[in-house]
Amino acid sequence: MRPSVPFRLAVTGLGAALLLSGCVGAKDAGGGADPSANADAKDVTLVISANDVKGGKNAAEAAWIEDEVIPAFVAAQKAKGVTAKVTFNGAGVEDEQYKTKLELNLRTGSGSDVFAADGIWLGELAAAGYVKPLDDVVGKAASGWDGWDQISEAVQANLSFKDQRYGIPNGTDGRVLYFNKTLFAKAGLPADWQPTSWDEILQAARALKKVPGVTPLQVNAGVPMGEATTAQGFLPLLAGTGAPLYDESKGTWQGATDGVKQVLGFYQQVYGAGLGDPRMQQDKAGRDQSFAEFAQGKVGILAEGDYFWRSVICPSEKDCGATSMKDRDSVVGWAKIPARQPGSGVNGQDFVSVSGGAGWMLSPKTKYPQQAWELMAFMSSKEMQAKLSQAQIRISARQDVNAETLKNDPLLSFISEQVLPITTYRPSDEAYNEVSLGIQQATADVVSGKSPDEAATTYAQTLTKAVGADHVAGG
Amino acid sequence: MPTTSPAAEPVAGAAGPSAPGGPPGADAPRPDRDVAGLGRARALGFVAPALLVIAVFLVFPAVWTIYLGLLDYSLTGAGAQAPTFVGLGNYLDALSDPGFTRSLWLTLLYVGGSAVVGQNVLGFLLAWYLRGARRVVRPVLTVLVLLAWILPGSVVAFLWQALLDRRAGTLNTLLGTADQAWVLDHPMWVIVVFNVWRGTAFSMLLYTAALSSVPRSHLEVARMSGASGWQQLRDVVLPTVRRHVLTNTLLITLWTFNDFSPYLLTGGGPNGASEILPVYIYREAIIGGHLGYGSAISLLLLLANLVIAVFYLRVLRGRKDES
Secondary structure: OOOOHHHHHHHHHHHHHHHHOOHHHHHHHOOOOOOOOOOOOOEEEEEEEEOOOOOOOOHHHHHHHHHHHHHHHHHHHHHOOOEEEEEEEEOOOOHHHHHHHHHHHHHHOOOOOEEEEEHHHHHHHHHOOOOOOHHHHOOHHHHOOHHHHHEOHHHHHHOEEOOEEOEEEOEOOOEEEEEEHHHHHHOOOOOOOOOOOHHHHHHHHHHHHOOOOOEEEEOOOOOOOOHHHHHHHHHHHHHOOOOOOEEOOOOEEEOOOHHHHHHHHHHHHHHHOOOOOHHHHHOOOHHHHHHHHHHOOOEEEEEEEHHHHHHHOOOOHHHHHHHOOOOHHHHEEEEOEEOOOOOOOHHHOOEEEEEOOEEEEEOOOOOOHHHHHHHHHHHOOHHHHHHHHHHOOOOEOEHHHHHHHHHHOHHHHHHHHHHHHHEEEOOOOOOHHHHHHHHHHHHHHHHOOOOHHHHHHHHHHHHHHHHOHHHEEOO | OOOOOOOHHHHHHHHHHHOOOOOOOOOOOOOOOOOOOOOHHHHHHHHHHHHHHHHHHHHHHHHHHHHHOOEOOOOOOHHHHOOOEOOOHHHHHHHHOHHHHHHHHHHHHHHHHHHHHHHHHHHHHHHHHHHOOOOOHHHHHHHHHHHHHHOOHHHHHHHHHHHHOOOOOHHHHHHOOOOOOHHHHOHHHHHHHHHHHHHHHHHHHHHHHHHHOOOHHHHHHHHHOOOOHHHHHHHHHHHHHHHHHHHHHHHHHHHHHOOOOHHHHHOOOOOOOOOOHHHHHHHHHHHOOOHHHHHHHHHHHHHHHHHHHHHHHHHHHHHHHHO
């Protein structure tokens, strides 16, 4: 009997697939990019991409790239006799979506030459071969850059993987507890509030609960909040129990440990007892809702990064849109995040925080590695960084810029003086994203009513699947 | 192909009657085998472009999905650099993952509720009602129903978000229910109702066409014999449009099975309560970066589609033979 046409087609297709199967994974087997490629080109085309968009997310940075960086860079190149065409490819979406798009672009080699990336993505990107060390892609120009002296080791580490630099950090941040002084006054709480333990946070929340129409406390939790759950909620709390998420010396992640259960227990006390609004943590646009409600004076305490202060509730409606707070400086107070009890934090600290930071990386597949590096270095120059900090105050990666700009902003100087010295950084390990997803799920479970023990057990199972039983501590 | 000699024709013809049990004197080519007289080689030449397109865009991706489903291929990390062969591991993981079984169940609910029952019944009722509707009502209603169908998904999702918003949503304002989070409290109801609203137009159009094929004389005879409206529907109309019903159900079932738009409304939440299979695949493959696992589940989805299609086609064929 003659085989049917579909069958024959399937067999042919299968054969073709097997032949092509070498494609998967073999893509990056070739040698690295040539740093000197097109180094003397007279016509250069470069594309920058970032999760910024004028009139939307991170509007100030988008405007900085389009109106400051690009014209100045093109002019500087023209002076050297090079015609540079630089375009900005902006986006204004959730960070997870931007990350996915970035990864798909890097995978197919069709992405931008210079792109913004969060430091915690680096482990995954580097392990996949999507990005390469600056020394390999650019060479001497990168290692000899004079700007490195102005960037502290800790901040450089944000964009380093296995002791090699992959990009230039753009800035860093820190997490604090924001509170609404007007609501605090109504609840009989002090305007210079500084809790020293989790219990004191909960006490303040209970006092706020008596004020009608107010959500006392939002600590990021749940899956829709994405990395914000991990970085703004879970990790600062975990740091307050004494041990970091990832033990570098042993290579182990915390599974269902006492610390993890204590943190999940705290979530239960907040969301199970009506001190926080569990709905907001489950909603798809929950983080934006929490921003909007804080800006409207309906949230008492909110755990967030300095991003919230400068990009969400800034007084300028042009930069911050609907969530801008004209009276921010008089109404919003802030406090360091306390350890569970005084002295129970990492390194025996009383207060803790978590920091990260994004920066600029370049695609190893860029046609113009030298020029792309020049653009990155230009964006990270003192002049350009100062311009960005003027447009919107932030903690620059450069100390010389911070020394001049931060003194104008009370919160950011507070973070740079009091929070950064006690902060912790997230591990830039390739498994981090998966662990973070497990953490988000665990908090989601508690928020939707499961017990902390149950959530911790599920989390430990996810973790074991992701990193292997050898790399899971506790439980 | 033009170089093929005409001598190929008798050869092709000779290959034809090799079927066992052929009638005696089967030397002559059977008329229905090679009507155009092209011969096998040239006929193949003519269909080759089409076959190539099918192979490149349909067969190859399907086979590629099968292949990826056997790897621990991922979007980032070491699994992107050098994926390893895990055999049926991904499939076993899927079948033992409560998240997968839950989303399979939710998908069945979603398809059953919104397509098989919702769009089908509402589409039919609309078509039935519009037959006798007044001149003004008919075009207005048709346009309204069609509008829900032709608007872009992102626009529609935004409108529905505004409708269902917890704080200042239109629905809460209309009903006077303050702070009712519809999307969080009734996620499955929301996406089922949403999909009924969005997809009914197709069923309505199809049934409108089907109902116009019911011979007027049959209906008149039924009416003269004193059949009530319901009896006319049951005994005259439904037997005539039965095949349309099956075709329609098949199409909307398959579409709904692969429908991703609920993600725009609920994001699969809260905590997975509306995570139908396409959303589950998106979350695993794209957000979680497990491309291999995602491919494996995609294949399972494909198989489910195939089972449904075969089931309907069998029923359809059975009806055809009956009539």
